[in-house]
Amino acid sequence: MKTSPDVTVVGAGPVGLLLACELALQGVRTTVLERLTARSGTIKAQMISGLTRQMLGMRGLGPAVDAASEREAAGLSWRPTGSTGHFAGLFKLDGLPLVMLSQQALEHILETRAVELGVEIRRGVGVTDLDLGSEYVVGCDGGRSTVRGLAGFDFPGTGPTLTGYQAVVDLDGDVPHGWHRTPTGIHAFGPLKGRIMLIEFDGPPASRDVSRAGLEAALRRVSGLDVRITRVHTATTWTDNTRQATTYRRGSVLLAGDAAHVHSPFGGQGLNLGLQDAVNLGWKLATGDSALIDTYTAERHPVADRVLRNTLAQVALTRPDPRSRELHSLVSDLLDLPEVKARISAMVQGTDIRYDTGCSHPRAGTFVAGLDLSDGKGAVTVVDGLEAVVRPDGYISHIGE
Numbered sequence: 001m002k003t004s005p006d007v008t009v010v011g012a013g014p015v016g017l018l019l020a021c022e023l024a025l026q027g028v029r030t031t032v033l034e035r036l037t038a039r040s041g042t043i044k045a046q047m048i049s050g051l052t053r054q055m056l057g058m059r060g061l062g063p064a065v066d067a068a069s070e071r072e073a074a075g076l077s078w079r080p081t082g083s084t085g086h087f088a089g090l091f092k093l094d095g096l097p098l099v100m101l102s103q104q105a106l107e108h109i110l111e112t113r114a115v116e117l118g119v120e121i122r123r124g125v126g127v128t129d130l131d132l133g134s135e136y137v138v139g140c141d142g143g144r145s146t147v148r149g150l151a152g153f154d155f156p157g158t159g160p161t162l163t164g165y166q167a168v169v170d171l172d173g174d175v176p177h178g179w180h181r182t183p184t185g186i187h188a189f190g191p192l193k194g195r196i197m198l199i200e201f202d203g204p205p206a207s208r209d210v211s212r213a214g215l216e217a218a219l220r221r222v223s224g225l226d227v228r229i230t231r232v233h234t235a236t237t238w239t240d241n242t243r244q245a246t247t248y249r250r251g252s253v254l255l256a257g258d259a260a261h262v263h264s265p266f267g268g269q270g271l272n273l274g275l276q277d278a279v280n281l282g283w284k285l286a287t288g289d290s291a292l293i294d295t296y297t298a299e300r301h302p303v304a305d306r307v308l309r310n311t312l313a314q315v316a317l318t319r320p321d322p323r324s325r326e327l328h329s330l331v332s333d334l335l336d337l338p339e340v341k342a343r344i345s346a347m348v349q350g351t352d353i354r355y356d357t358g359c360s361h362p363r364a365g366t367f368v369a370g371l372d373l374s375d376g377k378g379a380v381t382v383v384d385g386l387e388a389v390v391r392p393d394g395y396i397s398h399i400g401e
């Protein structure tokens with residue numbers, strides 16, 4: 001007897017791969033369709049949050065993540081040990097340390113796991129219509145999602161105002177490590193050897209292509225330094241286009257990750273947000289229970305909305321004009337206050353997320369760290385001396401009476 005739906009996941013980025021693992025763990029027959037024939041080598045995220053690390057650990061992926069992070073540490077020009085991330089370039093946050101891990105290494109771990117769990121991954125298949133023969137289709141196909149467009153999701157928000165660059169290069173000349181604000185923008189160097197990040201607040205990129213000469217000119221303009229870029233290994237542009245689908249489900253079509261929400265990478269939140277969407281959605285979709293599946297939008301939409309808003313605030317704070325600089329300086333002072341530090345840290349790291357599970361206890365709807373839920377089932381455990389029923393995604397559904 002058939003007990004769970006078949007699901008097609010569109011996109012083998014980190015979110016599509018983790019969602020496929022989550023579905024397969026629940027016994028769902030899952031196919032992933034990916035346009036690219038091989039994993040992209042373009043530099044993107046280079047770290048995951050402490051909360052995401054705990055979630056991957058809950059599924060038994062902790063050792064693989066830590067080993068890959070350790071291997072990659074050899075390629076860092078300096079090691080930001082204990083870093084808890086930043087808000088608008090203010091490295092004053094508190095809480096769970098970040099784990100340095102390239103997006104490519106994470107994708108490799110997730111793809112290996114998905115294949116072990118029996119997921120069929122078909123590369124070189126660009127989806128152009130939604131008639132895919134499965135009961136549910138989940139668009140994990142990134143910020144320019146085809147699935148989102150085909151299914152008619154609204155995607156409102158604010159347009160781009162800046163051009164960001166991220167690249168790995170060979171340099172002739174010295175550039176200081178860390179983040180630097182200048183009268184013309186922001187430049188950052190490291191921790192990956194040769195990695196530069198630049199921001200110019202002068203409108204969106206004219207083109208998605210980045211030339212060596214164009215990157216060098218931007219680096220000189222922003223830093224004022226006499227440096228030459230002799231080789232570009234990988235480069236990408238990004239911007240602060242900030243949009244979110246109004247719902248994450250239209251009938252049998254769902255969205256997760258960048259397909260559901262886009263924003264600037266300030267604070268390194270996008271990858272974590274998408275991975276946590278996947279962990280929230282997988283077990284719900286596996287049940288085929290429509291009302292439960294709808295709680296995916298109800299729980300995850302407000303979380304992304306808050307990230308979108310805090311990234312917009314970070315863009316405003318980091319602009320180089322005198323008024324924004326003063327605002328940045330004021331926020332820097334405020335972040336020295338323990339209460340402000342704790343609140344902003346929890347917001348950026350997602351550690352204060354509390355879903356409405358219908359139970360009024362303050363711990364209900366919060367994440368329980370350290371559980372082994374590698375079988376994809378929930379658990380009954382003791383939290384704060386009380387019996388707690390934990391969902392398959394590690395969040396408490398009921399606690400106490």
Ligand SMILES: Cc1cc2nc3c(=O)[nH]c(=O)nc-3n(C[C@H](O)[C@H](O)[C@H](O)COP(=O)(O)OP(=O)(O)OC[C@H]3O[C@@H](n4cnc5c(N)ncnc54)[C@H](O)[C@@H]3O)c2cc1C
Nearest residue numbers: 011013014015035045127141142257258268269270271272
């Ligand atoms: C410069 C930069 C730096 C970043 N830094 C950070 C950071 O430090 N921390 C952080 O948390 N986040 C960061 N992010 C954000 C993070 O990279 C994204 O949030 C993440 O890639 C989203 O994953 P995804 O799986 O949703 O989408 P993607 O990674 O975009 O994957 C989508 C996949 O779908 C495929 N696809 C697209 N269309 C189709 C189609 N029609 N048919 C089949 N397949 C299709 C694509 O080829 C791709 O493989 C950064 C992003 C950028 C650009």
